[in-house]
Amino acid sequence: MTAYVCSIDDAGIGGSAMVESLRRATAFFSSRGLPSTWFTVPKGRGKPMSTEWKEALIAARDAGHDLQLHGLTHGDCYEFGPPAWPATSILPTLQSDFDERREELMPRFTVDKLRDRIEEGMEIFALELGVEPTVFRAPCGAVSKAMYSALRAVGIGFHTCMFISGSGYGHLPHNGGALTQDWVDDIPCRPFRWYEEVVEVPILNEYNSRGSGARSDEFIELARQDLDRISGQSPVVVLLMHTHGIADDYEHTFRLIDAVSEHVGRQPGASFATMGELAASGALAEAATVDGPDILAV
Numbered sequence: 001m002t003a004y005v006c007s008i009d010d011a012g013i014g015g016s017a018m019v020e021s022l023r024r025a026t027a028f029f030s031s032r033g034l035p036s037t038w039f040t041v042p043k044g045r046g047k048p049m050s051t052e053w054k055e056a057l058i059a060a061r062d063a064g065h066d067l068q069l070h071g072l073t074h075g076d077c078y079e080f081g082p083p084a085w086p087a088t089s090i091l092p093t094l095q096s097d098f099d100e101r102r103e104e105l106m107p108r109f110t111v112d113k114l115r116d117r118i119e120e121g122m123e124i125f126a127l128e129l130g131v132e133p134t135v136f137r138a139p140c141g142a143v144s145k146a147m148y149s150a151l152r153a154v155g156i157g158f159h160t161c162m163f164i165s166g167s168g169y170g171h172l173p174h175n176g177g178a179l180t181q182d183w184v185d186d187i188p189c190r191p192f193r194w195y196e197e198v199v200e201v202p203i204l205n206e207y208n209s210r211g212s213g214a215r216s217d218e219f220i221e222l223a224r225q226d227l228d229r230i231s232g233q234s235p236v237v238v239l240l241m242h243t244h245g246i247a248d249d250y251e252h253t254f255r256l257i258d259a260v261s262e263h264v265g266r267q268p269g270a271s272f273a274t275m276g277e278l279a280a281s282g283a284l285a286e287a288a289t290v291d292g293p294d295i296l297a298v
């Protein structure tokens with residue numbers, strides 16, 4: 001029995017084109033009978049949630065899609081920790097920028113400050129959306145030990161941002177252009193117990209980031225290869241998309257979703273679920289039968 005999660009980041013950030021991405025994608029998921037999980041920024045770039053976003057998010061929630069917390073402001077790529085791979089492979093200047101601003105940025109990463117940010121996000125979720133988040137995803141995958149302590153302190157026991165594969169960004173010119181399967185070996189490819197006993201649910205890969213539609217067939221083939229390989233290795237499989245990646249090429253995104261759904265449908269006992277459902281049912285906690293490695297420097 002394997003549960004597959006389609007997760008989409010950065011709802012709440014950007015203008016009407018990004019709201020439209022949420023609307024069109026949730027309508028498409030619904031038309032296929034698939035649930036989706038939207039990692040939503042409650043105070044995007046530091047601004048209050050717009051009426052447009054609020055209405056679209058509530059409509060998505062009412063249609064059975066899941067809203068979970070994606071930072072507080074997502075003001076940059078260091079909201080909850082220093083820059084992390086594969087964000088650093090998408091934007092190679094992240095690490096040098098962080099290094100130059102290290103003295104300014106490092107003081108952010110205390111349990112108290114990060115707990116305040118998470119709590120503010122939870123309050124906005126409750127007030128504006130009527131949603132109590134149970135799963136967190138740090139913006140740009142930037143995490144710290146203090147963030148896990150802060151999650152534990154506010155009662156959120158699930159986090160998801162570590163990548164099993166970053167080959168979905170291989171098409172970027174500075175990454176060489178190859179789209180071959182390439183998995184990490186430093187983290188388990190199934191949910192694992194990590195810092196402060198928070199369950200970390202790894203992300204398999206992303207297949208529709210900006211520019212990928214030009215190589216749609218190759219990305220769909222890569223997705224099939226990854227799905228074949230993870231099948232039987234993890235009871236929970238998380239796929240990643242972004243609002244801007246979807247809007248970059250709706251046709252490719254919808255072809256990809258159909259191809260993934262068809263491929264998963266051939267596996268006995270496979271089904272699609274939301275992160276919220278898997279957290280609530282105990283499936284995420286049960287899936288975490290292994291401990292994660294102590295690899296965070298901060």
Ligand SMILES: [Zn+2]
Pocket residue numbers: 009010070074139140
């Ligand atoms: Zn994000």
